[in-house]
Amino acid sequence: MNIEHLRLFVRLTATRNISVAGQELGLSPAVASTHISKLEQSLGVRLVHRTTRKVSMTEEGKAFLPHAEEVLSSVEAARAAVGGGSAIPTGTLRVAAPASFGRMHLMPALKTFLIDYPELAVDFRFSDTIVDLVEGGFDIAIRNAELEDSTLIARKLAPDTRRVYASPDYLAKHGEPSTPEDLLKHECINLMGLESWVFETPTGKQTIKTKGTLRTDNGEVVRDACANGLGIAFSSTWCAYQHVKRGELVPILRDFPLVSGTAIWAVYPTSRLLAPKVRAFIDYFAAHFGSTPYWDKQ
Structure with missing residues (x-):
């Protein structure tokens, strides 16, 4: 059984595209297709269904995948034990990320990342929709929501601290709430579906059902909208920190922190065959943000 055929098959299951998987390994679409056919012939089963638009795994392919990953992982470990192998990230890295976070915190740091890894190209999809990594052919996704899919591996890149804010203009006109209950007397701006704000108080968690016109x-x-004086709102510190620096937003209710289990996560389909390009991306941004990211240093 050819190791390169196995390597191509594993990448094909992630990208769902023979041309893309072949390109990552320096193969033309025709050669990549031939390699998959030879692997299927050697096993005597069909591993993938091919159409003009995408590739999907057969039941036999799904059953074969973990064994192929295990073989490749063992080979890489053996090569590493004697100093062999190449860990240089190459090819195209496909990343899905939330639009706001990607624009504000991934793009500004991308120039240095690409300078560090000149043989790597990056395809970004910025969207607040949770994408299917395998179906979409993504190598990695950045998420700031709790991980529900147990088939994915997650690494925390940074905390996602959330605070309650108001503009100086709003506070001058309406006063500053001193307790969570005071929010019931104020105009609040809400994200849809997050109208209930949960606070830590000396007597335990307290939930406030906020209301407002927006x-x-x-x-x-x-x-x-909060910075423009339309009401009180909560926001992630990574989203609001620049407005706080400029004096456009003021953190309030500091003695009553919001209860939130969110963080900035890097997620990927499997850890048994983590491509060098994926590891490089995760390590780079984990170091870039650090344990206390720059947006929280104020």
């Missing part, structure tokens, strides 16, 4: 599905709109 709701939206976009965090940046909530932040900007």
Whole structure:
């Protein structure tokens, strides 16, 4: 059984595209297709269904995948034990990320990343929709929600601290709430589906059902409306920190922190055959953000 055929098959299951998988390994579409056919012939089963648009695994392919990954992982471990192998990230890295976070915190750091890894190209998809990594052919996704899919591996890149804010203009006109209950007397701006704010108090968790005339599905709109004096809102510190620096937003209710289990995660389909390009991306941004990211250093 040819190791390169196995390597191509594993990448094909991630990208769902023979041309893309072949390109990552320096193969033309025709050669990549031939390699998969030879692997299927050697096993005597069909591993993938091929159409003009995408590739999907057969039941035999799904059953074969973990064994192929295990063989490749063992080979890489053996080569590493004697100093062999190449860990240089190459090819195209396909990344899905939330639009606001990607624009504000991934793109500004990308130049240095690409300088460090000149043989690597990056395809970004910025969207607040949770994508299917395998179906979409993504190598990695950045998420700031709890991980529900147990088939994915997650590594925390940074905390996602959330605070309650108001503009100086709003506070001058309406006063500053001193307790969570005071929010019931104020105009609050909400993200759709997150109208109930949970606070840590000396007597335990307290949930406040906030209300207001503005709701939206976009965090940046909530932040900007708050900065424009339309009401009180909560926001992630990574989203609001620049407005705080400029004095456009003021953190309030600091003695009553919001209860939130969110963080910035890097997720990927498997850890048994982590491609060098994926590891490089995760390590780079984990170091770039650090244990206390720059947006929380104020």
